Amino acid sequence: IVAHNPIIEGNWADPYIFKDGLDFYLYPTGCDHETQFYAFHSQDLSTWSVPQLVLDLRNFHWAKDQAWAPCVGFYDNFYWMYFSSNSRIGVGKSRSPFGPFEDALG
Numbered sequence: 001i002v003a004h005n006p007i008i009e010g011n012w013a014d015p016y017i018f019k020d021g022l023d024f025y026l027y028p029t030g031c032d033h034e035t036q037f038y039a040f041h042s043q044d045l046s047t048w049s050v051p052q053l054v055l056d057l058r059n060f061h062w063a064k065d066q067a068w069a070p071c072v073g074f075y076d077n078f079y080w081m082y083f084s085s086n087s088r089i090g091v092g093k094s095r096s097p098f099g100p101f102e103d104a105l106g
Contacts, residue, residue: 008040008048016071018097025097027054027081029068037070037083039098054099055081055092061103063090072097080104 011031018025026040026048035058038051055070057063063085070083074097081092081101092101 008051010051014069016069018072020074020097023097025072027070027072029070034065034067037067037081037101041098052098054094054097055083055101057085059100059102060085060090060092062086062088 008026008028012028013031014029016027018027022043024042024045026042027037028040030036030038030051035056036053037055039054040051041049057065057067065086067083067085070081072079072081074080077095079094079097079101081094081099083090083092091104092099093104094101
């Protein structure tokens, strides 16, 4: 099966969009990347950047694979990414919406 996404090319699912000022960030689940999350950037919701790696499960000792459904918020001067992996909910913390997101609990 080949996916033809109207916004971004490739096999992506579970998109979450985050607005930060005039910038938009799209955080999808990568169907070919069950151990990493990538983000796309746009200022017009039409033209999107190439995907940039923002979170790698190798930085989360408890998470091995099956990462999906990311979402991002901003609070207390940090960006927080929540996601699911190995039937658990993880949270990453970063100073930038492009990461790198690190394990917030260590």
